[in-house]
Amino acid sequence: MAKPNDKRTMKIHLNNFLLMGCVIALFVLACQQQSTDRRRALRLTPAFITQQLDDAVAQIKVLADHVPADRMPRTFQADTSVSSDTEWWTSGFYPGSLLYLYEYSGDEALLQLAKDKLTILEKEKYNKGTHDLGFMLYCSFGNALRLTGDTAAYKEILLTGAESLISRYNPTVRAIRSWEGWTYPVIIDNMMNLEFLTQASKLSGDPKYRDIAITHANTTIKNHYRPDYSSYHVIDYNPADGGIVAKKTAQGAFDESVWARGQAWGLYGYVMMYRETGDKTYLDFAENVAAFILNHPNMPDDGVPYWDFDAPDLPDESPYAADYKANRDASAASILASALIELSTHTAGETSAHYLTKAEKIVESLSKAPYKAESGTNGGFILKHSVGSIPHGGEIDVPLTYADYYYIEALMRYKRLLEG
Template structure:
């Protein structure tokens, strides 16, 4: 099953090179056709990552050429400082220039990746000791906000310390991860999407949501970011608290899955025949469980539990949510949800869903991994 799904995903990615040209896919709005942009969205690194994964798996030079072209686009984006005033620099550059460095040891890609890490450090707020998610310094609404998604941007900083020898990147990543663990993760192992601090004193104000159901609910994609993000922070730091936090979030996610093992868009939303799923949340969680399992001893009694959840979710994604039997489809994974309350692509293709779906498939069947750490 995995090989059939991988081959199908790689072929669709190859077909999309001609469809997309120099543009980048974001989400669909009709469940069929990707919205394209000229590399000015926070999601554009996922297309680059899809190309690099597909190239590594297939060895197809056309896929490499397309992937390298995206890195050139990201270099231009950095030079022109286009839409980089947010914390998602890691999503953009870990999957583009860092990926090229991992695969080809290209020195220009290395230099661009370090510049990206420096750009991410511009989000560090010394007074509050956190990486600000959105908005400029001092922004009255966004200035004191962290969000759980940032955990997947921290690997860029960990990596930068390893490759420059400068500890500042890792030190800041650790402080932010620890603050995320303390304030974004609730006592019952659920999570806030965002948390607010006083910008001048760093005093905690409270948690809220941006894309979840309510401030007190648990947005499933946020919970998935936490599973994978804390496991990756453990990989770089070996802090056992990060590993335990990943396990806590993973248990909560698994215990609340519906019968087909693919999450609804929020764990607290009322469920009926019209409630939206978020297949992208389950694809991210699957990658998180795979990362978590790599760090658990085989004798750990929870290993079979996590493996079973992974197997059930991946089988369901392939059999019921993928476009495996739809050869002309642009996307790989159906029924993703971007922003349900905002009525923004609540049941569509998500380019990050496609990326994590392929990453998870490759981890199931090959030695290939994503681009969050140097293999």
């Protein structure tokens, strides 16, 4: 027979158990309600997203017919397909796009096309002459590992590539060197390589890759951004003491201008860093960067930015402007859409809805004329009207492989939201 104190103890345990059960039930209900509320807030329909992804599958098969076996697609210019070798910084986007569309469609032909391209891309894991290995290897082999789970095939490639990338890290500068030349240049694009390093730590169990990613992100916050949360393109450092030699905007209109794709790279990078670290500093910073971009008076109503927010001779109205000085950049828009969709998942209430609404507008704009190409045209690229570098006279008003990659990624991220 239980003693009175034993009965009292049993009753306390029972009450605690029931209380815990209620808390868990309320938590589950709250999560279900949040998921339901998010789905109700989604404005783009499953049919719309499915149509865009179906069109992307059809178009990338057209593109495949234009790509030499030993090359990667880059752009389509003057009715001519332009490809690159695997050393070019955009070489990972085509296999990455194939893998995203395989994930969507289950079409094994797309997976095989991707694997064929991964075979010629693998040697870039030894490339220590570029900082772009996140684009080149993580968008490609990272997606392959995620979708296939084949660590035997892809783990060594990714970790060797991560070692090549961190060979460019200087602990005095506390950042990864971008280009050769200059003194020690670091560009805002480099934020897009940091996801590769965070994943390398997960794969290897070695925190050094993640630590370098965090240090680089913090250095970029400190030195790349102006008080209004716009970013310079390039910070040139003194590698001996970490001091700043110059602040430049090489691909923008002028040094103090706001190069649109650079702003999108930065936003995407800090949203990702919050996801990978849980450090709210990165979330707060990403929201400030987003506010600058979305509230800029020169942001067009359709959400597709001009190549530079401060470019000369911007038209008072848009549709798409013929003057190259006022070109829109669909690549900046696609990166921005993908980043905003993810940012909406890390925020709540009206804030989340605001980011999602802006992303939806961009996706809608990119999914129709004048930005989306008609099926079978545009050399097989999905989007038109992107800009490589106007100051260098390169890839002006053309399709670009990375514009398509981030557009597909945005569609896939939105599809996941629709699926709850």
